[in-house]
Amino acid sequence: xxxxxxxxxxxxxxxxxxxxxSGEQRMAVERYLADHPETAAEVAHWRRQNEALGALxxxxxxxxxxxxxxxxxxxxxxxxxxxxxxxxxxxxxxxVVLGSGIGWYGRDYMTPTVAASDRLIDAAVTAHSLxxxxxxxxxxxxxxxxxxxxxxxxxxxxxxxxxxxxSEGFAFIGGRLLPGDPSGELxxxxxxxxxxxxxxxxxxxxxxxxLPDHKEAWQFETRDGVEAYYWANATVTCTIVxxxxxxxxxxxxxxxxxQLTWRAESSWNPAG
Amino acid sequence: MQQFLDEIxxxxxxxxxxxRALTRNADHADDLVQDCIERAIRKQALWxxxxxxxxxxxxxxxxxxxxxxRSARRRGEHVAVxxxxxxxxxxxxxxxxxxxxxxxxxxxxxxxxxREALLLVVIEGMNYSEAAEVIGIPMGTLMSRLGRARxxxxxxxxxxxxxxxxxVK
Numbered sequence: 001x002x003x004x005x006x007x008x009x010x011x012x013x014x015x016x017x018x019x020x021x022s023g024e025q026r027m028a029v030e031r032y033l034a035d036h037p038e039t040a041a042e043v044a045h046w047r048r049q050n051e052a053l054g055a056l057x058x059x060x061x062x063x064x065x066x067x068x069x070x071x072x073x074x075x076x077x078x079x080x081x082x083x084x085x086x087x088x089x090x091x092x093x094x095x096v097v098l099g100s101g102i103g104w105y106g107r108d109y110m111t112p113t114v115a116a117s118d119r120l121i122d123a124a125v126t127a128h129s130l131x132x133x134x135x136x137x138x139x140x141x142x143x144x145x146x147x148x149x150x151x152x153x154x155x156x157x158x159x160x161x162x163x164x165x166x167s168e169g170f171a172f173i174g175g176r177l178l179p180g181d182p183s184g185e186l187x188x189x190x191x192x193x194x195x196x197x198x199x200x201x202x203x204x205x206x207x208x209x210x211l212p213d214h215k216e217a218w219q220f221e222t223r224d225g226v227e228a229y230y231w232a233n234a235t236v237t238c239t240i241v242x243x244x245x246x247x248x249x250x251x252x253x254x255x256x257x258x259q260l261t262w263r264a265e266s267s268w269n270p271a272g
Numbered sequence: 273m274q275q276f277l278d279e280i281x282x283x284x285x286x287x288x289x290x291x292r293a294l295t296r297n298a299d300h301a302d303d304l305v306q307d308c309i310e311r312a313i314r315k316q317a318l319w320x321x322x323x324x325x326x327x328x329x330x331x332x333x334x335x336x337x338x339x340x341x342r343s344a345r346r347r348g349e350h351v352a353v354x355x356x357x358x359x360x361x362x363x364x365x366x367x368x369x370x371x372x373x374x375x376x377x378x379x380x381x382x383x384x385x386x387r388e389a390l391l392l393v394v395i396e397g398m399n400y401s402e403a404a405e406v407i408g409i410p411m412g413t414l415m416s417r418l419g420r421a422r423x424x425x426x427x428x429x430x431x432x433x434x435x436x437x438x439x440v441k
Contacts, residue, residue: 010415010419011415014415014418014419014422015400018393018394020399020400042426045422045426045430046422046426048369048370049370049375049394049422049425049426049429050394051369051370052369052370052371052372052375052429053293053375053379053390053391053394053395054394054395055372056293056372056375056376056379057289057292057293057391057395058289058395060285060288060289060292060293060298060301061285061286061288061289062285063285063288065284065285065288066302068302068306069284069288069302069305069306069309070281071277071278071280071281071284071309071312071313072277072281074306074309074310074313075273075277075313078310078313078314216273218273218274
């Protein structure tokens with residue numbers, strides 16, 4: 001609508017009441033309304049309607065969002081549902097095979113396979129609970145030790161750097177090497193990095209080399225009263241564990257994942 | 273995927289607000305939003321990143337709401353008025369203001385299609401073309417629904433009252 005075409009009709013009056021006019025058009029409507037008191041009264045009423053509607057309904061957007069409306073959680077539930085469906089089909093297939101006489105040998109197939117991510121999350125939560133209680137020996141190697149991250153990168157065979165979480169109030173206090181999964185099915189060993197904030201809350205990152213599938217994946221879990229946020233890509237798996245709100249851990253997750261990937265994709269030289 | 277989810281997350285407060293205004297029932301509204309998010313995630317492939325994600329989400333929400341209305345109407349269900357009327361805890365209306373309880377009743381009495389349109393524009397602050405797109409109607413239709421909604425609200429909330437014309441800057 002250019003000013004040449006601008007016509008003061010009902011649409012223009014609505015747009016005026018809704019604050020959708022440009023400065024020039026707004027002034028034109030104001031001039032018009034000054035000369036047409038009846039229309040002006042109507043438009044004024046519309047604006048009061050808008051105010052009343054705002055007072056009634058706007059506050060709902062400022063209420064805390066319940067966890068069940070987290071898209072991440074919903075996506076996760078959908079994924080689990082699908083996996084479950086696939087597992088059910090697989091289990092049914094196994095049963096058919098069993099029924100046709102293989103019997104005894106089928107036993108092993110009946111053992112439900114726990115997803116690699118679930119096992120990594122379990123390991124991360126266990127390690128977290130074990131070490132965050134420690135006052136003086138919380139970490140094996142302090143953050144300021146030279147070559148800490150080079151050493152850990154070499155041992156877990158993937159390049160990592162300790163993400164800076166200072167902007168979230170968490171300081172890096174150090175790390176340790178953990179044996180990880182003994183079965184040989186998961187990447188091992190693992191590195192644990194520990195962070196602490198001003199109120200002595202501790203956060204750990206449990207990092208391993210990538211899973212064989214190299215796929216990008218996320219998972220959010222609450223286990224044993226702590227929140228765990230798992231993430232995997234072609235280079236690493238990392239599980240953030242902490243006794244924090246889901247929103248906080250997600251915000252931290254974003255920082256961690258950005259920084260871990262950045263380093264991983266830039267300049268790591270295992271020989272160096 | 274992660275970015276897609278983050279973007280949805282950014283729209284959740286607005287979706288809740290709109291759903292709440294439509295349904296006038298907090299739990300019901302959150303159920304709708306949950307369905308909406310779930311559908312968006314399952315149908316992510318259907319979303320063409322040419323249009324804004326937010327508009328698409330609102331379209332899904334509105335469709336879910338309409339589906340419900342349709343099936344509720346078919347079953348001849350009536351929702352108890354008590355569950356709908358969430359009385360806001362605000363001071364009584366001041367002169368020249370519309371009493372909120374009165375407005376809440378007036379909104380409930382609107383024809384559904386007028387309510388959808390008015391709330392998108394007023395509560396969600398969408399411009400007219402966005403709102404028309406979300407609802408799936410031409411702009412002219414949107415404007416006429418808006419006009420009828422406002423006339424109905426005016427009739428219901430103080431047509432008799434002498435309004436003061438404020439200087440509008």
